[in-house]
Amino acid sequence: MADTVSKTVVFIHGAWMVPASWDNFRKSFEAAGFNTHAPAWPYLDNAPPDELRRNPPAGLGALGIASIVDHYQSFITSLPEKPLIIGHSFGGLFTQLLLDRGLGWGGVAIDPAPIAFDVPGVVSLAAAAPVLFRWQGWDLPFTLSREAFAANFANAAPPDVQAEAYDKLVVPAPGRIFYEGAFWIGTTVHPRRRTQPLLITVGEKDRTVTPFTAMQAFNIQRTSPAETDFKYFPGHSHFLIAEPGWEDVANYILRWIAHLP
Numbered sequence: 381m382a383d384t385v386s387k388t389v390v391f392i393h394g395a396w397m398v399p400a401s402w403d404n405f406r407k408s409f410e411a412a413g414f415n416t417h418a419p420a421w422p423y424l425d426n427a428p429p430d431e432l433r434r435n436p437p438a439g440l441g442a443l444g445i446a447s448i449v450d451h452y453q454s455f456i457t458s459l460p461e462k463p464l465i466i467g468h469s470f471g472g473l474f475t476q477l478l479l480d481r482g483l484g485w486g487g488v489a490i491d492p493a494p495i496a497f498d499v500p501g502v503v504s505l506a507a508a509a510p511v512l513f514r515w516q517g518w519d520l521p522f523t524l525s526r527e528a529f530a531a532n533f534a535n536a537a538p539p540d541v542q543a544e545a546y547d548k549l550v551v552p553a554p555g556r557i558f559y560e561g562a563f564w565i566g567t568t569v570h571p572r573r574r575t576q577p578l579l580i581t582v583g584e585k586d587r588t589v590t591p592f593t594a595m596q597a598f599n600i601q602r603t604s605p606a607e608t609d610f611k612y613f614p615g616h617s618h619f620l621i622a623e624p625g626w627e628d629v630a631n632y633i634l635r636w637i638a639h640l641p
Contacts (some may be wrong), residue, residue: 386461391418394469395553408630430618436552443554445566486577490588496564498596506550532587536570536617571604583616
């Protein structure tokens with residue numbers, strides 16, 4: 381990694397998660413000499429997960445993609461140096477949108493929600509169906525059930541890990557972002573103008589953002605003049621940032637960073 385590249389990282393969590401989902405990654409990156417930040421989405425930083433599940437904040441359901449990206453842009457521009465931006469799931473989509481705005485010196489999109497013109501496959505659509513097929517779901521928050529979290533989000537993790545993670549990490553997500561994502565509202569990127577390097581990853585057993593969906597995002601992004609790479613992690617589900625074996629994911633990203641010119 382070039383000496384001119386900063387050692388600051390901003391981690392962006394995904395839907396149904398809180399910043400604590402990055403705790404393992406932050407420890408690994410801090411041990412490697414990075415300064416790490418993991419700010420929460422709007423509405424999700426004022427109460428513990430169990431309280432947020434019981435009483436979703438007013439306004440959360442109608443929170444949109446542009447507002448969340450604006451929120452992270454404000455945080456990133458307040459930093460003393462350009463960071464590496466690493467996002468998971470919807471955070472991976474936001475990472476690409478922030479790079480498109482010229483923010484960050486590079487990005488990693490881990491199992492990213494689809495950018496515009498990335499058509500999800502049948503498995504991903506089935507996982508999103510309970511959110512999308514709700515009456516007036518555009519303005520309502522949505523919380524994954526324990527069963528759905530185990531079946532479609534953390535399906536490669538053991539039952540005890542699934543149960544603990546649900547209690548500690550799972551919160552309501554804005555319904556609006558799923559409709560915007562489905563109809564490509566505010567999710568367009570312009571790869572040909574991107575100058576920052578980008579790594580896109582996916583887990584083999586991901587049922588939320590399947591390898592098919594992640595590869596389509598890579599094929600769109602690889603038209604950039606900047607370095608654009610793809611990594612497939614066998615045996616992992618959508619929860620690959622915190623399920624057993626997460627170290628392989630974190631270490632690969634650290635090696636990818638180190639090889640950048």
